[in-house]
Amino acid sequence: MNHSQETAPDKRRKTLLILEFSSLAVLLASMAWFSNQATEADPLSAAWLLIPAIASLGVFLSFIGLMYLRWVASASDQRRNRHRVIFALLTLTLLGVWIYGIANTWISLSTGQ
Template sequence: MPSPEHPSQQSPKHSSEQAPESPWRRPLLMTEFSALALLIGSMVLLSRMGSESQPISPAWLMIPATASLIVFLSFLGLMYQRWVAAAGNAARSRRHQWLFGILAVVLVSFWGYAVLETWRSLAA
């Protein structure tokens, strides 16, 4: 009776079905997690800086806003790689590009609206 394959050993059938890894995957992951660390660090720093007597200058909020945008765009880039670039034929790929484009515009619009409302609330 043949022994079962070790999970780390892949049969030729499985290796041919996997899509090649995108050259953008690692830089996007590194960018996303670096920006996430910057975002968390800036939020901790800003929470310690502000007080009732001396409010935080709105210019300081550019750091977490920019970091959150970078995290968001890196996430969208990774999602594009997994969803659109992995689509098989041209018709499916075109449809995925349109759907992804609409989704990306809507999500970035929500991010922009949230940042705008944050700045407006500081002015009030």
């Protein structure tokens, strides 16, 4: 690999950064809007929670994509397989935590109504 290929940024990085920060903006805006809209007499529909759930998934997926570019795609050929295994375990853990959080939120809303 020549020196220009090593220093050239991956084209996917810009797309992932745009996705991450726009998803984060949607997540924060939706949380602020929900806190102003919900009242005890007139609670929001649970379907509205899909907005921050999808936005948080966008943040997680773009974060995972950026980690892949930094850790796996840039690793040497000798260490790439080891990095892939560790990255796969980390990805499964992060997505498992996200699924657990979304499921617990949905269950608590379902039993509270």
